[in-house]
Structures are given as structure tokens and as C-alpha cells.
Amino acid sequence: MSLAALPIFVKLAGRPVILIGTGEIADAKRRLLERAGARVVDEAAAAALAIVAVEAPEPIVVRLRARGVLVNTVDRPDLCDFTLPAIVDRDPVLVAVGTGGVSAGLAAALRQRLEVVLPVGLGGLARALAAAKPAIRRRWPESGARRRALGAALAGPLDPLWEHEEDAVATWLADAAEPAPALLRFALASGDPDDLSLRQARALAQAERVYHRPEVPNAILDRARADAARIACEAAPAASGTGLSVYLEMAR
Structure with missing residues (x-):
């Protein structure tokens, strides 16, 4: 299954972004760009990105694309090189929802659902984990062990969907142990990946390696972590x- 687009986060602080258009929609785009720290400029300026919010955008888009x-282009996906997602902001955590x-x-409806699910303190958890990086590296010098320990913590005592005390990361570090090896069958x-149970989907998202019979389709394997090894085999190891x-x- 191919991606319709590659989601990326672009740091715009102090960088020029062209904005062409007037009215409510253009004003909303201006506020978003300014919130990201961008320097909003007109068409004549040098910039790598542009947002066009006008009734007849075709000639403007042609000129801009000719410059690289x-x-x-607002409401014209056929004239878009990139799209702007709906955003859930839990600084420094950003969740972007796009539909191309x-x-x-x-996208807005999904963002509203996520606003309810993601705790207000999620950004605090992210900052605490960042501050604890040296201690985490000392505790688990090997990258695989470190990834397993963090994965177990975020699926348990540091679950990102919970609210946490300020010392939650320190408490976890004091008590954490190396997760035991496990094989789920x-x-x-x-x-159809939509038929995966919640337990199956979570296991695929967390597993370091996926052993599978050759007939298991790629649509299922694509639900695993991108860096998880995929190992075709005739029986469980x-x-x-x-x-x-x-x-x-596959069930028989």
C-alpha cells in the first residue's frame, strides 16, 4: 500500500512563506503561519513555500511552480504540492491529521476527537522524557534494550493517554526492569487490516520483529512498525x- 503523501514537519521560524489572497480564509492561513513563526511575504519575495487563496489560482500556481x-492552493487539491493538516497541539507534541x-x-472532525483523547499534560511527559535521555542511556546503553524499555513504559506506567505526575518519569526509571522476551501468536x-483486533493492532505497532507465513498479505504487515523486521517462515520460531x-x- 503506497502513501498518498509523506507527512513531514517543517520548521518555519524566521523563514519566508508566500501568502496570496485576502479575506477570511487567507487571514486564517496567515494566523497559522505566524503561529509557526513564519515570515509572511508576497509573491515577489524568495521563498520555498506558498499558500494561494484566490478564486482563479491557476496562473499564480504556474508562476510559482516555475520558480520551484x-x-x-486552498480548496484545490489538484493544484497542491503540499496540504495543511488539522493540528492537535500539545507542545512539543504535535498530532497532524490530513486527508490529502x-x-x-x-480532518477537523478527527482532530476534535483527538483533542478529547490526548491529555493536556502530554507535552509535559515529552519534556520529562527528553530531560531523562542521559539517565535512560546510562541505564540501557544498548539501543535495542533502550527501545524495549521505553516501549514497555509507554504501553504501561507512562501511557501517553493518561495524565501523569511531574515525577512519573523519574519514578519509572527508579523501578524499571528489562522487559522479558515474548512471542505473541x-x-x-x-x-483486511480493518479486521485486526485492538490487541493484534497494538502488538504489531510495538513488536521488534514480525514472523509470518508467506500468505499473510502486505496490507497486514504494513501495520507493523516501520523498523520492525519482517521474517517469512513456515512455522513460529x-x-x-x-x-x-x-x-x-491465516486462520484455517
Whole structure:
């Protein structure tokens, strides 16, 4: 399954961004750019990005693209080189929801749901983890062990969907142990990733390696972590290795 677009976060502080247009929509885009620290400029200025919010954008887009500028054209996904997502801000955590310009209303609805789910203190947890990086590296010098320990913590005592005390990360560090190796086995009812159970989806998102029968479709394997090893095999391994592993087969 290919991505319709690659989501990236661009640091705009102090950088020029072209904004062309007037009215309510253009004003909203200006506020968003200024909130990101961008320097809003007109078409004549040199910039790498542009937002166009006018009734007849085609000639403007042609001119900008000829200069190598990446363009977002409001309400015209066919004239967009990039799109602007709906944003949930838990500084420094940002969650962006995009639909490739297909439905801004759907993206906004999903953002509203996430606003309710994500705790206000999520940014504080992120900052505490950043401050604890030296201590975490000392505790788990090997990168694999460090990743497993953090994964176990964020699936348990440091669950990002909970509110935490200020000393939650320090308390975890004082008590944390290396997660025991584990192999979870799943017989899949179908090859449709929408049919995955919550437990199966979570295991795929956390596993370091995915052992699978050859007939398990890529649509399922794509739900695993991007850096997880995919290992085709005819049977579950006798020894799965450190951390969490998953074995997938189709139900008979």
C-alpha cells in the first residue's frame, strides 16, 4: 500500500512563506503561519513555500511552480504540492491529521476527537522524557534494550493517554526492569487490516520483529512498525529473540 503523501514537519521560524489572497480564509492561513513563526511575504519575495487563496489560482500556481516553489492552493487539491493538516497541539507534541485535501471537514472532525483523547499534560511527559535521555542511556546503553524499555513504559506506567505526575518519569526509571522476551501468536480471520483486533493492532505497532507465513498479505504487515523486521517462515520460531515478537498466520 503506497502513501498518498509523506507527512513531514517543517520548521518555519524566521523563514519566508508566500501568502496570496485576502479575506477570511487567507487571514486564517496567515494566523497559522505566524503561529509557526513564519515570515509572511508576497509573491515577489524568495521563498520555498506558498499558500494561494484566490478564486482563479491557476496562473499564480504556474508562476510559482516555475520558480520551484511548493504550493498549497486552498480548496484545490489538484493544484497542491503540499496540504495543511488539522493540528492537535500539545507542545512539543504535535498530532497532524490530513486527508490529502479530500475532506478538510473529516480532518477537523478527527482532530476534535483527538483533542478529547490526548491529555493536556502530554507535552509535559515529552519534556520529562527528553530531560531523562542521559539517565535512560546510562541505564540501557544498548539501543535495542533502550527501545524495549521505553516501549514497555509507554504501553504501561507512562501511557501517553493518561495524565501523569511531574515525577512519573523519574519514578519509572527508579523501578524499571528489562522487559522479558515474548512471542505473541495470532491466527488472522482475514487479510483486511480493518479486521485486526485492538490487541493484534497494538502488538504489531510495538513488536521488534514480525514472523509470518508467506500468505499473510502486505496490507497486514504494513501495520507493523516501520523498523520492525519482517521474517517469512513456515512455522513460529523456537526462539524469538529479545523484546516482543509476533507470529502471524491465516486462520484455517
